[in-house]
């Protein structure tokens with residue numbers, strides 16, 4: 001496969017772009033694989049890539065019911081950060097951020113990772129204290145974190161609504177400078193291309209429709225393109241995980257599928273060069289500006305469970321209200337598009353990367369709003385789990401039995417209600 005390099009870009013520019021190869025092969029499913037990953041999003045593709053690269057496994061397939069990145073990986077607001085507090089989460093997301101920092105080089109694919117800084121607005125002295133506790137812990141455990149006062153915030157982001165009579169006046173911000181955004185499609189394509197180069201079969205339009213079991217193991221997968229025998233299976237299907245779990249005859253999971261919408265405006269001149277988060281008094285809103293100029297933003301979940309990839313109008317109003325309350329200058333900006341994804345919300349807001357009741361089935365799910373940033377790390381640790389059949393210490397508590405052991409990994413302290421864990 002042709003590597004991307006300055007020389008190859010120039011050479012192909014001079015020869016009508018005729019020298020590029022396919023980015024990945026269009027594979028027919030084989031009869032048998034050592035590992036089959038179900039789900040061609042960022043997690044499934046990253047897992048396949050690290051299985052091949054870190055563990056030398058050769059006979060791997062990723063089966064995807066639609067097109068690569070057609071799930072949440074291609075629908076999210078692309079925020080990447082590691083400002084997590086709970087043990088396990090902190091190390092996991094920091095590892096992910098470090099992988100992001102080198103991902104374009106690693107994959108030889110420009111994932112457009114832009115470390116523009118993640119700014120969470122603070123609206124009360126107690127919010128500043130709470131943020132200081134979290135952000136000091138981050139610094140003590142090797143990440144970067146700052147608290148900005150109002151003066152600095154005004155210099156950095158002048159367009160915010162600093163009116164002291166606002167319902168929630170802005171008093172400062174918690175900032176992670178190494179955080180930012182990336183180009184979601186590029187990450188998916190980059191992992192797909194790099195996995196394909198290492199011999200992974202990527203099979204699109206291949207839906208898993210049944211699961212054949214025998215003696216506590218999976219024998220193979222019924223797919224829309226025929227039966228595939230497999231030695232090991234990994235589920236990486238985000239909002240559809242519970243459907244696959246039922247297919248495997250495993251009953252219920254502590255996961256609910258909820259809608260989350262995202263929005264983009266018409267392109268504007270450069271206005272915002274940070275990711276800004278506004279969350280207080282029931283409001284929840286995050287916004288950044290894409291390289292094309294559109295403002296990309298989102299808010300809370302739609303408040304009902306569903307597998308459909310479309311959302312509800314009340315959230316449009318809710319998000320527009322948040323947008324104009326913190327950035328009043330957006331009042332006359334036109335919304336270009338909005339869409340929805342299906343999030344796999346867990347009971348405590350944290351993920352599962354773990355073994356399952358079936359010996360050769362492994363689970364990667366429960367990503368809530370936040371699995372895009374987790375993608376590289378999830379692929380790394382999920383591959384490690386599948387290859388070695390035991391969890392690394394970092395994910396040891398992220399299993400399905402943690403609730404039985406009395407462990408909640410609840411970043412928000414929101415309690416056992418999936419829709420509250422944004």
Ligand SMILES: Cc1cc2nc3c(=O)[nH]c(=O)nc-3n(C[C@H](O)[C@H](O)[C@H](O)COP(=O)(O)OP(=O)(O)OC[C@H]3O[C@@H](n4cnc5c(N)ncnc54)[C@H](O)[C@@H]3O)c2cc1C
Nearest residue numbers: 039041042043065071072073076077079208341371372373
């Ligand atoms: C609107 C929105 C905004 C978000 N914003 C952010 C953000 O800013 N930052 C962040 O970190 N996270 C964010 N997230 C969360 C993040 O997008 C997801 O957690 C992450 O993309 C999950 O990746 P994935 O690869 O596991 O899932 P997906 O990309 O959904 O991949 C799963 C794949 O499995 C396939 N599949 C399902 N069932 C089957 C089957 N039976 N057979 C074969 N294939 C199947 C699906 O088609 C899908 O392509 C957001 C999510 C949404 C919806």
